[in-house]
Amino acid sequence: MVDGARYDVMKSLLDAGELPNIQNEILSAGTFRKATSCFPSTTGPAYLPPLMGCFPGTADITGIRWFDKKEFRRKRFNKLAMRSYCGPEAAWFNSDMPADRPTLHELLGETYNIFSMITRNIPEERDLAKKGKSLLYLKAHYLFQHHPVDVAAHGHLMRSLDKNPDFVFTVLPCVDWNSHVYHPHHEETIKSYKFMDYSVGEVVKKLKARNEWDSTLMLLTSDHGLTQTHSHFDLAAFFSKKGLRALQYPVVFKIKPKSAVMISGNSFGAVHLLNHEGDEVLYGKAFKKAIGEATLADLIQQPAVDFVAWRGSKSDYRIASKKGEASIRKSADGLSYHPVTGDPFGLGTLAEPMNATASLAATFESDYPDGLVQIDQLFGSRRAGDLVVSAANGYDLRDNWEYPAHKGSHGSLHKDHIHVPLLYNQTGWDERPARTTDIFNSILKWMGKPEISNTDGSALC
Numbered sequence: 001m002v003d004g005a006r007y008d009v010m011k012s013l014l015d016a017g018e019l020p021n022i023q024n025e026i027l028s029a030g031t032f033r034k035a036t037s038c039f040p041s042t043t044g045p046a047y048l049p050p051l052m053g054c055f056p057g058t059a060d061i062t063g064i065r066w067f068d069k070k071e072f073r074r075k076r077f078n079k080l081a082m083r084s085y086c087g088p089e090a091a092w093f094n095s096d097m098p099a100d101r102p103t104l105h106e107l108l109g110e111t112y113n114i115f116s117m118i119t120r121n122i123p124e125e126r127d128l129a130k131k132g133k134s135l136l137y138l139k140a141h142y143l144f145q146h147h148p149v150d151v152a153a154h155g156h157l158m159r160s161l162d163k164n165p166d167f168v169f170t171v172l173p174c175v176d177w178n179s180h181v182y183h184p185h186h187e188e189t190i191k192s193y194k195f196m197d198y199s200v201g202e203v204v205k206k207l208k209a210r211n212e213w214d215s216t217l218m219l220l221t222s223d224h225g226l227t228q229t230h231s232h233f234d235l236a237a238f239f240s241k242k243g244l245r246a247l248q249y250p251v252v253f254k255i256k257p258k259s260a261v262m263i264s265g266n267s268f269g270a271v272h273l274l275n276h277e278g279d280e281v282l283y284g285k286a287f288k289k290a291i292g293e294a295t296l297a298d299l300i301q302q303p304a305v306d307f308v309a310w311r312g313s314k315s316d317y318r319i320a321s322k323k324g325e326a327s328i329r330k331s332a333d334g335l336s337y338h339p340v341t342g343d344p345f346g347l348g349t350l351a352e353p354m355n356a357t358a359s360l361a362a363t364f365e366s367d368y369p370d371g372l373v374q375i376d377q378l379f380g381s382r383r384a385g386d387l388v389v390s391a392a393n394g395y396d397l398r399d400n401w402e403y404p405a406h407k408g409s410h411g412s413l414h415k416d417h418i419h420v421p422l423l424y425n426q427t428g429w430d431e432r433p434a435r436t437t438d439i440f441n442s443i444l445k446w447m448g449k450p451e452i453s454n455t456d457g458s459a460l461c
Helices: 007-015 020-029 045-052 069-074 088-096 133-143 147-163 174-181 187-209 235-241 284-291 293-300 356-363 371-379 438-446
Strands: 031-036 065-067 082-084 111-114 167-170 219-221 259-264 268-273 305-313 316-321 324-331 334-339 350-354 387-391 419-424
Touching (some): 007 020, 007 031, 007 419, 020 419, 045 438, 065 268, 082 088, 133 147, 147 167, 147 187, 219 438, 235 259, 235 268, 268 284, 284 293, 293 316, 305 371, 334 356, 334 371, 371 387
Parallel strands (some): 111 167
Antiparallel strands (some): 065 082, 259 268, 305 316, 316 324
């Protein structure tokens, strides 16, 4: 998992011959392709598709920060009312995951984890980077000492191969971190891509020396891309100024909040309206009444806002941007897209209901890949909020309480955040448009294990 790796950046480096080990060892007899991640496109929730085969909404983990209106109304000081995985509450990620959905670690025998937060039921001795992780991450975050973390990940990965593992999941986080601190095309970020290439070369060399390469499946992918950030728009401050006093992390003890704003990545925002009776998510007219139509219109016109989405009814979602409003309709036959006053996703009319596979194919090369399915899966969870905000490229949605200030952001539904690279040392797999959710069953099938039916993806092999 090359956290934060962009498809186009990796392609340009491969085309320029800057990643020789990947080119010679993986792609000489393998495949490089584009896939889609998920919405929100953010670390943690976006690890769920490959490791659990499901989207964030399906898993009820709708962001790196989330809020649950029903639990908040029931009991404010409640472990299930809100969460931020950017800190001590990250320890709850595993218990927050749905218990009835197994991870690859729980299905593949002797498995090892390196720097992923998804560690449920992994014996401590197989969570190889657990000791020392906190100190390494603190130095990386506050002192910008990023490279030592990738070096440590590579060292653990090399040592894991001596243990004859069935499966190893390794995160290289430095592409993401350097993209945030500098930008996605900065020379320090490019160095992280090149270190990944070095790591791949050393791993393949070791597996070949052990005569294990031909019986090994190696996949490289990412959880999201990033775009350079030049301006910060604080979504929580916007709602507070509009009279909807916003609860946000880390200020979660506000008296009588009228909204809760949860930011992920920092280009994704989930807004929960609390200025109404009851604990239900809001639809249509009730949503418009609670937010105020003038506030909604003003928000849409903000330069930082690409589009907003809300539940229009039980069977449709509303998408609005400066280009107008459209409807995503849901029926037993699938999803369709209908411009109402405009075409915010730029798809035209897609009137024929489509299943998930057809919907991805119809939107894969658009500015909002898999947009219909991603809106549907996200709003399947009440933790998605009453309103979802996706930031315009160049902007993000969090300013106060953010250190260091992001110079690169992710989390939105735009193709620069959703499209990710997918590489593997195999050929002949299904060439249909791919999602990272497809990785889950692809690995199971390749290893001769039973596929899991109730997932958001299907095997490519």
